[in-house]
Amino acid sequence: MSGATPGRGLVLVVEDDRAIADLIGLYLRRDGFGVHVETDGSMGLAAVRRLRPVAVVLDVGLPGTDGIEVCRRMRADDDWTPVLFVTARDDEVDRIVGLELGADDYVTKPFSPRELVVRVRAVLRRAAGPAPAAAVVVGAVRLDPAGRRVHAGEREVVLTSTEFDLLAHLMRSPSRVFSREQLLSAVWGYAAAAATRTVDVHVAQLRAKLGQASPIRTVRGVGYAAEPAP
Known part of the structure; x- marks a missing residue:
């Protein structure tokens, strides 16, 4: 129909x-x-x-x-x-x-x-997607906003649009800690306390795809930040 x-x-x-x-x-x-x-x-x-x-x-x-x-x-x-x-x-x-x-x-x-x-x-x-901008690199991860492509070392990683935008938001402000509510507002376009679990799930997905190169750090009780992998 x-x-x-x-x-x-x-x-x-x-x-x-x-x-x-x-x-x-x-x-x-x-x-x-x-x-x-x-x-x-x-x-x-x-x-x-x-x-x-x-x-x-x-x-x-x-x-x-x-x-x-x-x-x-x-x-x-x-x-x-x-x-x-x-x-x-x-x-x-x-x-x-x-x-x-x-x-x-x-x-x-x-x-x-x-x-x-x-x-x-x-x-x-x-x-x-956002307007094209310069590539962003944090540790071994390179993010190309214009082509919406991500590489972890030499390996290209295929992300959904949401995963890409979440990673981009974190990587554009390396070492800055974002709360889950801030990430919901910036990436998903809404902020609701009951929906913050989706941020955790998408972060888990990104880490699984990026492997050891993942720059995403959990700040207990606060949220997440992007930093070079140790």
């Missing part, structure tokens, strides 16, 4: 609860997005490949092919369209956002449809 595609582009909503899908679609359309809805994972994946949406709002608990598998297949296709997961259980957050998939963001049910739209807009701003 599709809606007209205004200037903000088409968002694919993959959600098997029709009432929730309709509510998400209503608020996205009010904000100027086109919306296409699918109710199962296989059809959702086919729609991603056919429609090339600007973002995907993806329920985790889909019948058949679940949301995690849809996202995994997208990434296997080298499709890095921003994905915002919708999950019914907070204890799924580490699994869906972090160490396996590096999703761009998530909301847990019940959620505010207005907040979901804000998060979709923020995900798209991050995907567009």
Whole structure:
């Protein structure tokens, strides 16, 4: 089921609860997005490949092919369209956002449809990327804002748009300690105390990808900073 595609582009909503899908679609359309809805994972994946949406709002608990598998297949296709997961259980957050998939963001049910739209807009701003700037180097990690590429030593590291922007924000101010709330505001575009866990999960994902070259240091009780690896 599709809606007209205004200037903000088409968002694919993959959600098997029709009432929730309709509510998400209503608020996205009010904000100027086109919306296409699918109710199962296989059809959702086919729609991603056919429609090339600007973002995907993806329920985790889909019948058949679940949301995690849809996202995994997208990434296997080298499709890095921003994905915002919708999950019914907070204890799924580490699994869906972090160490396996590096999703761009998530909301847990019940959620505010207005907040979901804000998060979709923020995900798209991050995907567009900042204005080109000079390369930044901290220790063995080199970040190229213009090409949105990262190297750890000689190895290129593939990051999601959110991971890239989080790393860039830390590396542009080496040794400065940022709180989780500050990182949420600067990178995700919103600040909510209940959402700071997503920062920790994305930092874990970055460290896993960068390996021993990771410049991210945890400052206990405060937040994170970028410094050369010892």
